[in-house]
Amino acid sequence: MIVVSLTYVKSTAEADQHMEAHMAWVKRGYAEHGFLASGRKVPRTGGVIFARGPRAAVEAYVATDPFHVHGIAEFEITEIDVTTAIEGLDILKG
Template identity: 40%
Template structure:
């Protein structure tokens, strides 16, 4: 499982121009079954993604394909978590790639 933070970077002003592509990237992540959650980092610091079912190389490639990352609107940090103790509602995450 991965937690990806997308913190605003030097080219933040380009965000409105790239928003449609960024939203399409998010939509594709959900359609592919990789993204479990996306949301904003408050206050107005960027965004975050919770992803599962992929390898580190696959999530790195997916994150690099985000127009916000490619155009340096945000800088990405990918944290890999090996689930240990889970609430039963999240049991599907145990053993996910």
């Protein structure tokens, strides 16, 4: 599993200017790039995406995020080898 953590480096006002394009990118991520879950950080300092797939493919797709393209957020990508999960979340396992 891949965890993508976005941290805003610009104001939320600037993020909001690109939110519609970012959300279209997220929606495409679910349809085409193995996204499993996503949401805002609380407090609103960025967001987190859980995805499956080859790390290189996820990294390449992240590079196309409008938040990345416009320098709105920094991205940290972490790969996790999930070995244990509650019933119903077996999709997260390696």
